[in-house]
Amino acid sequence: MLDAIQTATSAERNAVPASLDALVIGTGVAGLYELHQLREMGLKVHACDTASDVGGTWYWNRYPGAKFDSEAYIYQYLFDEKLYAGWTWSERFPGQPEIERWMHYIADTLDLRRDISFSTKITKATFNENTGRWTVETDQGDVIDTQFLIGCTGMLSAPLTDRFPGQSSFKGQIVHTGRYPKGGLDLEGKRVAVIGTGATGIQVIQTIAPVVDKLTVFVRTPQYVLPMKNPKYGPDEAHWYKGRFDELKTNIPHTFTGFEYDFQHTWAELSPAERRAILEEIHADGSLKLWLASFAEMFFDEAVSEEISEFVREKMRARLKDPRLIDILVPKKGDYGFGTHRVPLETQYLEAYLRDNVEAVSVRDNPITEVVPEGVKLADGTVYEVDTIIMAVGFDAGSGALARIDITGRDDLKLAEEWRKDIRTTLGLMKYGFPNLFMTGAPLAPSAALCNMTTCLQQQTEWIARCIGDMRASGNDLIEPTEAGEEEWVRHHDETANATLIAKTNSWYTGSNVPGKPRRVLSYTGGVGTYRAKCDAVAEEGYPMFAMSKVAAPQTA
Numbered sequence: 001m002l003d004a005i006q007t008a009t010s011a012e013r014n015a016v017p018a019s020l021d022a023l024v025i026g027t028g029v030a031g032l033y034e035l036h037q038l039r040e041m042g043l044k045v046h047a048c049d050t051a052s053d054v055g056g057t058w059y060w061n062r063y064p065g066a067k068f069d070s071e072a073y074i075y076q077y078l079f080d081e082k083l084y085a086g087w088t089w090s091e092r093f094p095g096q097p098e099i100e101r102w103m104h105y106i107a108d109t110l111d112l113r114r115d116i117s118f119s120t121k122i123t124k125a126t127f128n129e130n131t132g133r134w135t136v137e138t139d140q141g142d143v144i145d146t147q148f149l150i151g152c153t154g155m156l157s158a159p160l161t162d163r164f165p166g167q168s169s170f171k172g173q174i175v176h177t178g179r180y181p182k183g184g185l186d187l188e189g190k191r192v193a194v195i196g197t198g199a200t201g202i203q204v205i206q207t208i209a210p211v212v213d214k215l216t217v218f219v220r221t222p223q224y225v226l227p228m229k230n231p232k233y234g235p236d237e238a239h240w241y242k243g244r245f246d247e248l249k250t251n252i253p254h255t256f257t258g259f260e261y262d263f264q265h266t267w268a269e270l271s272p273a274e275r276r277a278i279l280e281e282i283h284a285d286g287s288l289k290l291w292l293a294s295f296a297e298m299f300f301d302e303a304v305s306e307e308i309s310e311f312v313r314e315k316m317r318a319r320l321k322d323p324r325l326i327d328i329l330v331p332k333k334g335d336y337g338f339g340t341h342r343v344p345l346e347t348q349y350l351e352a353y354l355r356d357n358v359e360a361v362s363v364r365d366n367p368i369t370e371v372v373p374e375g376v377k378l379a380d381g382t383v384y385e386v387d388t389i390i391m392a393v394g395f396d397a398g399s400g401a402l403a404r405i406d407i408t409g410r411d412d413l414k415l416a417e418e419w420r421k422d423i424r425t426t427l428g429l430m431k432y433g434f435p436n437l438f439m440t441g442a443p444l445a446p447s448a449a450l451c452n453m454t455t456c457l458q459q460q461t462e463w464i465a466r467c468i469g470d471m472r473a474s475g476n477d478l479i480e481p482t483e484a485g486e487e488e489w490v491r492h493h494d495e496t497a498n499a500t501l502i503a504k505t506n507s508w509y510t511g512s513n514v515p516g517k518p519r520r521v522l523s524y525t526g527g528v529g530t531y532r533a534k535c536d537a538v539a540e541e542g543y544p545m546f547a548m549s550k551v552a553a554p555q556t557a
């Protein structure tokens with residue numbers, strides 16, 4: 001398996017201080033901002049990242065065609081107008097190289113690199129009940145003593161790399177999209193297999209179809225897709241969005257999904273013709289608006305869900321025309337509803353299958369059984385011979401990244417074991433049994449599903465910084481959710497999630513893409529604005545879901 005990590009070792013690593021107030025794991029959107037905030041508060045804080053540079057998701061996911069499908073001007077930090085205005089985007093939905101450059105701009109402008117150790121993987125963290133501090137180990141031999149440990153490890157950062165038996169026997173190149181090599185792969189003239197048609201696979205397929213000699217796409221569950229409109233941005237557009245900073249800062253944090261738009265129509269109040277006209281208009285916008293700002297009823301009401309699903313299916317069928325392709329690529333009535341899985345935006349994705357060099361192979365009833373030296377083998381014995389296999393097969397979402405670190409909390413509780421039994425958190429920000437361990441992009445917070453990640457991650461990191469500040473101001477050293485507090489949040493989360501049709505579907509949203517993973521809707525579905533208000537209320541009321549305490553002999557850095 002090829003791995004971007006191969007190019008990620010750095011001889012010029014910043015040393016990790018042996019003693020800290022706070023250690024941040026990860027330097028993506030959340031980690032960079034958490035580091036900045038805690039440093040501004042005067043804490044001795046440092047961040048470590050396995051990668052050789054900043055970026056998180058936008059470091060690792062450098063596969064062909066990787067790009068935003070949130071509008072660039074809202075996938076932004078909104079705490080500093082100068083920082084916002086200092087970067088200019090080239091298009092509405094830019095690609096990974098530009099996004100990665102933006103993340104470098106953030107790190108450099110805020111002068112964050114001096115407090116980051118790259119090529120440094122956190123392998124182990126153990127809570128010491130005597131000192132009330134964490135002992136953290138890295139793959140570089142560092143041992144760090146820290147009061148707070150903050151996992152900014154990403155919702156979708158634990159790639160499912162070992163998906164099929166026999167992968168290591170493959171004689172060509174095999175790569176997971178979340179570990180795509182720096183410098184890319186030469187796919188020109190090659191026979192390439194893509195496995196998976198989620199948001200990632202779709203971007204890969206539409207991008208490499210014109211380049212490769214032969215593309216074989218293995219499709220299991222057909223995917224609802226929406227066409228993207230991606231105009232180039234020049235000085236006029238930059239002037240337009242930069243001039244809206246105050247408006248965006250005021251509105252975005254409080255919408256249902258952290259986008260600039262919100263649900264604005266009520267299904268029951270409109271005639272069929274009016275509904276159709278609205279769907280057509282929003283569909284033509286070329287954004288995620290049809291999913292995140294049309295009719296909220298689609299998430300709760302089977303009949304509304306079916307009508308909107310059929311609207312999208314009709315659009316897809318009209319583009320594909322070929323009945324065989326329609327059968328493989330268009331969801332069927334009763335499969336699952338539009339928007340209950342992540343909806344990808346695409347550009348000529350369906351048209352890629354109309355090319356002579358592209359073949360769609362349904363593996364729904366004839367699954368992939370193994371990878372053999374020549375290629376991909378299906379249950380009926382057919383072998384598709386290829387030179388390169390691109391696995392766009394997804395991630396162990398939410399819990400995966402932290403569970404892959406050996407984390408031991410109070411009373412020898414192992415985080416991975418706890419989450420193997422039941423995925424629970426308090427507000428998605430802390431876990432009972434793990435004092436002073438904060439997390440972002442974690443289960444039971446709004447994250448990736450129905451959420452503009454940057455909006456959510458800013459709110460979560462700001463809450464953590466505020467909580468640490470409040471705790472210190474109150475003279476306490478430790479904070480941990482109470483058992484009752486965690487139960488209260490889990491119950492509320494489940495009630496909210498189980499009222500939606502999302503809870504009934506199978507995808508990473510419910511953890512069903514990972515065999516044996518306890519089933520639960522991973523992201524909070526009560527709305528980004530509502531979640532923010534709830535978190536703020538908890539802080540303002542003195543953290544009633546949490547217990548704060550002092551340690552007998554507090555040790556500070």
Ligand code: NAP
Binds near residue numbers: 198218368
């Ligand atoms: P994903 O949504 O989990 O999709 C994985 C794909 O692999 C699915 O089509 C799945 O089929 C298929 N698959 C998995 N195991 C398989 C097997 N054994 N045989 C055949 N097919 C198999 O993963 P993803 O596409 O990487 O996307 C993950 C998330 O990343 C997205 O939902 C989105 O939130 C985020 N993302 C964001 C962007 C962006 O913002 N621009 C871009 C890409 C991704 P089944 O559905 O049948 O399991």
